[in-house]
Each structure stands twice: as C-alpha cells, then as structure tokens.
Amino acid sequence: MMARAILRLAFVGLLGPMVLGQSVVAAELPKIAVVATGGTIAMKLDPTTHAPVPALSGEDLVSAVPKLKDIATIAVTEFSNVPSDYMGPDRWPALSRKVDEILADPAIQGAIVLHGTDTLDQTAYFLDLTLKSDKPVVLIGAQRNASDVDADGPRNLLNAARQILADGSVGAGVTVTLNHRINAAREVRKTHTSNVETFNSGEAGILGYVDEDRVVFSRKSLRRQTLPLPDRMPRVDLVSMYAGADGSQVRHAAETGAEAIVVEAYGWGNMNAEMHDAIAEVIAKGVPVIVATKVYDGRALPVYGFKGGGNTLLKAGAVFAGDLTPDKARILALIALPATKERAALQKLFDK
Template identity: 40%
Template structure:
C-alpha cells in the first residue's frame, strides 16, 4: 500500500453549516474530515496532518511559504509516496501553482477542497478527498507536477482556475481543459502537461500588487503601489494586452525605478502580445520593458512574480520565467 499524507489547511471542506444562522464556519478539528471516508483505506495508508484550519481568504504568503517547505520536507521522506492538500477553494489555484513552481517533479502532489460544507446535502468534500488520495496513490499522477482533483476531473495547477462562486464544477482549465479524470475504477491522464518553469525557492516576496484595467483608468493605483514600496506589479490588461493611455506614465515610473511590471489579460482565454501600436498598446508596453506573461491569469502571474522575486529582483533576469510556460 502506498503511504499518502493528507495535509489539511482549512476551507469549506473542513467547515459546517450552522442550521440556525445558515452561515458556514470552520469545524473544530479539520483532521476529522477523513472519518467520513472509510474507503480511503482501500487505496492507501493515509496519515493526516493538520497544518492550519483557515478559510483560504485568510491565507498569507508567509503561510504559503511555510506550507511549501512542509510539503517538500515530506516528499523527501522515503516512507511517503504522495501528498494530498485540502484547501479552501477561493485561493486554491494560487497555492497549487506556487507548489507547482517550487517543487521538483516526481511524487504526486494533489490539491483539493469542497464547495459544500461537510454537513450540507450533497457535500462534495468526501468524494474529492477520496479521488485525490486515489490520484496521489496512482502511477498516472507521478511526474505530472501539482494537480488539482475536483469533481472527478484532474487539472494541471498551471491552467486551473475557479470559475463559479458556488457550483461543484467550479474548477476549469480555460483553453486546454482538464488533463484527466477519475471514474469508478481508474485514474486517467489524457494529456501530459508541458514542462514549465521550476523556481526552487523556499518562500515568496509578499509585496506584489495586482491591478485590473478597466475603461478610462489612469495610473493612480500604480502610483499608490509605488509610493508604498511595492516590489512588483501585475497588470490585468484589456484584450490582447493594452492599457488606457493614462496608465502609461505610471508604468514608465515603475520601470524607471526598476520595479518589474508583468502584463496578463483580463480575458478568460488567450495570451498577451505586442499586436497594437497605439498609445498604451502592447507594442509600446513591450518596448518599454514590461514582461509579458505566457497565458497565466492575473493571480497566477502574481504568484510567479512573488516566487521569482525570491531569486532575483533584476527585470532582465525575471524575464526568462515569463517567457517559459
């Protein structure tokens, strides 16, 4: 039998709904969540470690860094074959992507959670947990990088995103789709994710801002970040990678101060490119020295910048991470 460690961090999978107030709150002991799934023992020898018990909007970069170090330490043990991390869904994709960037490929690391709390009708946590342990114990998940197992689907951490506020099918991978799925008998990987940037650091730089562009915006928020000591800025640009002209002076100021600016699109699909030559267009931004991210969404480009900044603050050196997948 494979030995899988379940590391619990909190989230709705470890919450109950109060029938009086109809609000959802954390259970006293998150490690109890395996009690609802005796079937786990059919697939692996499981041990449970409670790392934290917080809703995922309460996570901090420091906690994420600590989790990364704890996961790496366990993966290096000969008696451990894989790790499952239970997590709140709101920021699950960020933790999964951070781990994907820093961990060496090899033993399976699966991140999962639930959309319905443990006492709600149709709670999805127990099945997600069982499927995650099945995946972690499978040879199919070996060497695929960090995976998100949710609602019978298997997603690569790099592509997956939360797309719905309440539906149990919330996790989707725009453009590429899930890389595999689980059915009653098998764990199937249908496309192998491409190799991607590996940034073997042990922490993240917290001071990185994420700004979404909208019609008629100016550089007020960029200036605000710069005035407060930001170490990097990610801009969710319009369309193929364009910003309103009023934003450009702030971008120039950031780059003049050697603060990296990373560009992603606010569009759900596609990548940013130097297509438009007008003021604020992608061509101007690229010529100024803005780093174009290769299809990441805003929150993941921020995680990549926070991770890469641990290696180097030099914009020219950071660019290689954003050229890579």
C-alpha cells in the first residue's frame, strides 16, 4: 500500500521525479567495493602540528565524490587507517583474504583499495600474486592530502570506479591507477616524492588511460602469475650493495634468522668481492640470496665474470630477479619460500 501511494504521488508530481527515478536507477547501478587502508588520501592537516595525519574513513572519502553515486552503488570496508609505511607482511595476507572474500560476492563487480603511495606498488603486487578472483582490483592513493585545495584523491577514486566498469577491465590483474594512468601491479613503481604524476611502468609502459569520455586499454601484462597465499610469511631481508660494502649486513641477516636475502646490486647485478664472499657463505648455509638491480630499467643478469660480477654470483648459487625491483623481488620471495627454497624452482618463478 505504501509503495503504491509513493508511486501515485511521484506520477502526479507531488514528490517529483526524484523518488521514482532514484529508486529505479539505484536498483540498476552496478556494485563496487571500496576497501580503505589509510594513507595520504585519508589524511588531513592536524590543527596543532599542521602536519598531515590519518583523519578520514573510507565512508568519508566516498562521500567526498558525489559523482560516484551516479555510476555505482558503493560498499565500503574499513580495513585499517594507517600510513602505508606501516603496511607489510604482517598486514598483507589479511588484506588479500579480505579482498578475496569481498570479490566472492556475485553482486560485486570489482574492488578499489585506498592506500598510501609509499608502499602502494608493493601491496598491489602482493595482491596480484595472491588474489584468486579475476574481477578488477584497482589500488589508488593520493600525493596530496585531503586538506589541500587541489587534492588528487577524489579524482583518482572516481577514475578507479570508471575503470572497473569499463570493457576490458576483467582479467587485467591488479592495477595502480593515479593521475588517469593505469599501471600493472608487477611493473609499476613510484618515481617522484610529491608530484601527482609519480607512478609509471618504465619500459613496459602503462596498460591504459582513464580519459574524459571513456577508459582506453592499450595492453595487458603478459608476465602475471598467481601463487597460493602461504599460511605464514617468512622473514626476507633486503640488503643494499654500496661502495665499500664489507658483507657484514648479509652475514648479520643470515645469523639473526633471515630465511632469504634480497641484495640490491649495481647494474646487471654486480657487487664487490667482499659482498660476493658473504653471499657465497650464506648460500652454503642454506639461505637463498636473490640478486636484484637498483637501476630503474633493465634486468639483473649474470653477465660479468670478475669476483662479485653476476656470473660469479650465479656460480655461487644466487637467484636473479630479472626486471623486478628489489622490493618486489622480496615480495615474490615472501610468497614462494614457504613452498620451496630450491634454487632452480625459485629461479623459474622469477623468470616467469
């Protein structure tokens, strides 16, 4: 009876087109999940310190983008509200399970993960490796906090929703989408401390672009892989090669319980003789060592034959990370190590 009365009032104009129109449109809108984790996108200036601090919930951020309700019904999950510098192996597995749980709902078309930019590319890669669903998952953040007059968070959030609803989004893997550019989780990296044009994929290039009229996809990432989410996260340390390094940090990592070590090397994967000796020692004790390059583009490869060159490290038993950044080489090791520490098996995963 009440429903019929509302319909009659709507038709005769006493309620106007608003009630009937909104109820029909709302019922037809696709449903998108938003998972809030924190980051600059959720920060505002503290009135006392005048520095950005966590302040906004996922609901707050969604409410700040009125156009969202015109294209989708949004379901918000408040996972955390922390700077992305606090994200890591202690939180990543729970986030992966939560996103998979959300995507298992047939009504959900995809998920947007709100995240800080400092570790956004790492979280994206962890999710890309472990999520079971092929529904689109878009990670976004902001370089400017919500107190800034030109905050970039709202635009990034709207663009992420448009991307999820676009043709070609299913099966594209986890992406990072800021400043209109769509990047694959495996290749993307942060390149600028403050500029809104900070994420790119180096020589691989972007996947596509969220334009004013539509979302344009240009390619897909061909080197994606999915691995089982382990029951526990092993300890994997990251050590950098630097001029004059004596190998003590490599030995210390192994002696204090590291189950694998990623070494951030020069060039094609090179270091000095002292680092070579330390790496050979820990490998002989059963601790895998993965060599990645700190160079922006290109691959870590076993080319040079001087002591400490990549070829000698390969002969010592090191695994080479190819074009994965040191941070992402560590993430792949975190997920792979519980299944295998065998060098050939690990190398196969890094080569895929």
